[in-house]
Amino acid sequence: MRTKPVSDEKSQRKRFLSGNGFVPFILRRLLTSVLLVFGVTFISFSITQLVPGDPVAANLGQSAYSDPKIVAAFKVQFGLDKPVPVQYVKYVSKLLHGDLGISLSSKRPVLDDLKEYFPATLEIALVAVFLALVVGLLLGIISAVTRDRLPDQIIRVFSLTGVSMPAFWTALTAFYLFFFVLGWAPGTGRLAPGADPPPTVTGLYTVDSLIAGDFSTFKQAVAYLLLPAIVLAIYAIGVLTRFTRASMLEILGNDYVRAARAKGLPEITVIRRHVLRPALLSIITVAGVAFSSLLAGSVLVENVFSWPGLGQYAYRAAVGLDLPGIMGVSMVVATVYITMNLIVDILYRVIDPQMRDAS
């Protein structure tokens, strides 16, 4: 049997960042994450400079743009008069103090904009992630254990449809069907027109209304939330169902599953204990990617449902060549991706104890 080497205190300290323990692992990952976010600022900054288009023209009206004095003042106000490298250094040094600059289009601090728009997206994304996980895993498992029988065949048709339908088409069809035809969906936006949003704590209306003890607002928030969240989840459900089925079938073919069955364990125990755990290892990787792609889908879904979220904000910032706005959105998206990856890696270690022992 292999035993772990006993390390003295000195090497213990040296291994603080390089060791295999959980804390060094997290520290290491946080460090690289910060570096990554800075990398993202650099890349998105460069890209916005490369794209042809004049932010001044995009943000000033026709008559204001024809007045050189106004144009010059606008450039000075937003630092556009400086050379690009200087602009970047200034941006980063402000960023280190938590200042994301002023949005060219809304004329408000980008941080305030993000605080307002991001929770709306987070709210439908969280519900979509939850739906995708529950429904996707469940359908995938059912599909795998009923392999080639009727439930499997039905689920396969639906999951294939789910991954092949473009998000804007699903969004438009769902909205038309459930709002105009059936009248089940209440409409667009986060709450009924004129309704007061709950006092802001998290920015998630459902959570905030519960905190305020306002159940009628909670019910309304849920009603408005459901359809866009489901539409957003459809693609991820399709991906997860198909992938869960595939990795379950792969694990089901292993010797150790046959050995578990040879022990006479109930099938549910075999699936839960012997099949699902190893299958989850690959499923969570795909889930991480699928959830990150929800953000891309949210741009379309938010526009169809007039959902005042990051997707709409990103769209407006991009069209308006609003550099600080675009940078702010990029950083949020990068942070979400990196966090997703971190969660996936942490889950890996939780699910597979071997990862902690092995290299």
Add this chain to the structure above:
Amino acid sequence: MDLLTVKNLTVTLATGRGDAAAVRDLSFTVGHGEFLGIAGESGSGKTMTALSLLGLLPHKGRATGSINFDGREILTSSKREYRDLRGKEIAMIFQDPMTSLHPMLTVEVQLTEHLRHHRKVSKDAARQSALELLSTVKIPDPEAALRAHPSQFSGGMRQRIAIAMALACEPKLLIADEPTTALDVTVQAGILKLLHQLRKERNLSVMVITHDLGVLSSLTDRIMIMYAGSEVETGLTSDLLQRPRHPYTKGLIAALPGHTNDAKSSQTKRLLSIEGMPPELGNFPSGCAFHTRCNYAIAACKSELPESIQISDSHRIFCPVDPFSAKASIEGAK
């Protein structure tokens, strides 16, 4: 009444080119406390025979015939009845201990889960029996082993753990499917010794599957030789090894160095004296499937299924030619 009586077992599997019988009209018995060896080249259907006893055939596999175990017909069992049988009455050890233990579960979980399920014992009691089992199969430091994962053990140690797993519920029949094939020669000897010891200490009926006859010589009471899913010869171990009657058995034995169980050389020289390759599933030759490789084949071998010929109470062959009968009777007369 024997513990296990298999009659006319036929196993059909789905292959790329339609269904094909991997086991064909097989009949054999395992008595109480008896060790039966099943030998034959790769693809002869040994594993499928074993899996059909447990109702664990691969996806789309079907078994027909009759399997009587401990006085009842089990081939027609419901899923539930099979589950009550597996692990508890019939246990199985698989060929490759590197893949047949779960990589993510501790040894304790794998040793006790079926014990707790079948016998409804407490966690502590199950743990206690797990410790005893680990000492029985000679795992050093059982306490530490319980907390470990399979990856922390060598192949031989893993096979010992797999044997402990199989013994946990004190099954009446143990199926060992090539228990030593995946192991180093030196480690093989240790596992064989362990099986010998179990044979002495427990009233266990065992089916040992192998393609290495050398493994069986001192371990089994009787041996059945299979070729292309069918029985070709069955007899007491000593009869079969010293006075083989079927050309195929003869070839297998000729490939052994002398009649020893020297595993190393038997592995390298295995089957050298039989030309050609065993047929693939779905491509079994007509008549006696062995006729394509048999030096003694006559026209009838190609067209007619060989009938069983009883040589003694315990010895039978499926071969109309029996080219050794004269020689065998001379030897018998001496």
